Amino acid sequence: MRTQSDPKPFISIQFKRRMRAITSSLIVATGLMAAKFYSYHLTHSSAVLSDALESIINVVAAAFAMVSIWMAAQPPDPEHPYGHGKIEYFSAGFEGALIILAAIGIFKTGIDQLMFPHPLANLNAGLLVLVAASAANLGLGIILIRIGNRVQSLTLVADGKHVLTDVYTSGGVVAGLILVQWTGWMWLDGSIACLVGVNILLTGTRLVGQSFSALMDASDPMLLDRITQLIITHRHPHWIDIHQLRAWRSGNFVHIDLHLVLPRQYQIDDAHADAKVLEQMLIDHFDGNAGVLVHIDPCQEDDCPVCRKYRCEQRKKPFNNTRAWDRESLTANKSDGLASPPEKTAPDTGEKGNGDV
Structure with missing residues (x-):
């Protein structure tokens, strides 16, 4: 959307x-x-x-x-x-x-x-x-x-x-x-x-x-870092992963598209609401001068270790919180097998359980 x-x-x-x-x-x-x-x-x-x-x-x-x-x-x-x-x-x-x-x-x-x-x-x-x-x-x-x-x-x-x-x-x-x-x-x-x-x-x-x-829409590392930090700061517990983040400028306007991984048992209305929250956050950050396209992907078994939905009945692997979000991981192309970069230990916030949905 x-x-x-x-x-x-x-x-x-x-x-x-x-x-x-x-x-x-x-x-x-x-x-x-x-x-x-x-x-x-x-x-x-x-x-x-x-x-x-x-x-x-x-x-x-x-x-x-x-x-x-x-x-x-x-x-x-x-x-x-x-x-x-x-x-x-x-x-x-x-x-x-x-x-x-x-x-x-x-x-x-x-x-x-x-x-x-x-x-x-x-x-x-x-x-x-x-x-x-x-x-x-x-x-x-x-x-x-x-x-x-x-x-x-x-x-x-x-x-x-x-x-x-x-x-x-x-x-x-x-x-x-x-x-x-x-x-x-x-x-x-x-x-x-x-x-x-x-x-x-x-x-x-x-x-x-x-x-x-x-x-030629060359990659803008500073723009991508800015967006990455914004997403990390406002991350919701049930946003399992984000990948294939792309951003480019057209004059004063910023175009952004990304893939948002959500629990596969979500209803369409719930997934739509999460996508709207993410989109509006990015648009507001750029004072309305942004267009955002969010692709919603259902979670897969490989996403279980980074999924914060702790009481999920479909969980196949335990949560271990080892994949830190950064520009490298958020811009990786999952279809090319790049969505799981070398593991980086994310800080332990001590809030395990607060993400239960």
């Missing part, structure tokens, strides 16, 4: 936070792009141009991120029964790809200046513009990452990391221009541009990899 929260209003608090954050990012990115191109106009520095070129990517990425956040907030429909949350992963991957393209352009500009250096003008004015732009970017990047983590938005986190990358870029450019000013070595301008390109290339590659992993 599948249970999920009632559809949220389209204009939710989290959606408003996301849109405010990404709108701020777009506005600031546009202003900083103009400032950096003005600095390039003053200095004709290849390093400054490389920084300005990355700013174009910031603006395009922020605009794409805004569209993806809007789409991800739309409720499920007949064509997209699992919602639209994965658009955020496409956005993060797109932003990573743009960063990689920017790095290629920066390499070309830097190599040209390295091979054929030319004098730089108005360095003091250009440096002041870059320092001011870097300070604004630093504050924006930190805010975007914090809000993104708070509302579980990979798009905002990716945009924040991209903005911070821009800060590192600007910092490297400023340092390079100061060295050029002190030493008079014009080839340093091109060298700094190439180093900036390497840093940007690594960041873009990481973002693409993270996006690809999310789109």
